[in-house]
Amino acid sequence: MTELSTAVVFIDLQEGFFEDPSSRDDRELMVAESNRLAGLARQARVPVFVVSTVHARDTSTWTLKMLEDDQGFNFPGTPEVRLLEGLNLEPATHLEKIRDSAFHGTTLAQQLRTVGARTVILAGVLAESCVAATGRDAFAHDFRVVYARQAIASAEAETGWPMLEGLSGTLRQQILNRPDLERLLTADA
Template sequence: MRRHDCALLLVDLQEAFFANRVLAAARPRLLAAVHRLAEGARRAGVPIFLISTEHSRDRSTWTLSMLDDDQGFLFHGDAGTATVAELDTTGMTRLEKTRDSAWLGTDLPLRLRNLGVDRVMIAGVSAHACIAQTARDAYAHNLRATIVVDAVADEREDHMHMILDLLVGDRQADLAEVDEVLDRWREGDPLRG
């Protein structure tokens, strides 16, 4: 395995998302799993991208639903946009997005191409939205995507399981658990599929 055959994408691990009751309950489990993934990635030399959502107050980055509701969210500089306190961000590359997908309107494709990445491992929140769309768009960019199922959470668990099944069924992503990913990184196998 070349050093950068894969990259770890940590999506929307921001305080505002964990204000949701279901995500708040999942927080300790999720962040413990993410911590293990990040430590394993550092040991294996796998690049880590910390991807967050931030919007401008001037409405220029708002989604259609935000515009329809005339209510913005995750404004640059607000406390809720901060990365969760438990996460050690040492060595992570930060990337801001304004849509569900980490690919839309960002330089993620260029960064991954420059690193020679051909597979992304995805963890974070929320599985039915930002995780799923990031995986779909990885597929659209001809990169393989693995969703680390015990390192994702969702406020709508029924949607999470349904969308993960669809992604696998459509061959747009595969699923793995943290232990499997860490074992493969130790063995130098990027989870080819």
């Protein structure tokens, strides 16, 4: 086990979450900011994890909402499950999930402990759902959480960012801008 104390976790940077044509600007910003954060992690030799949502067509992994709407998404082998074009997150450990939290039903906590991480930097989509759920669960698994402000998108800015700000206050989780993230990552180098 290494003595690293930080890891970066990218959540749901997949085509299926950017299908709406109005999300084109968000897509380009997310690719640029995610690549920037992954580059900082590489320089600092900080492990990177990429967690993607993948659901079975047979409904066995569908959420209650998906079942009620009779509408699944992000099926294996479809364009929706592919990572956004232009992402450069490697080297990375890849995991698949079936719920909002990147910890639910995955080995993420175990793998973070294996690399010696005590703090996780969260990036990806969406602030109000998967990022927030992962942040709450990270706390439950005794990891400190840092939200990478520029590398997180929200479909509902009026609820997404206030939700993360609430977690920041209640659970003592930080929301950091790019310069502060750079300082945090270089402290591990």
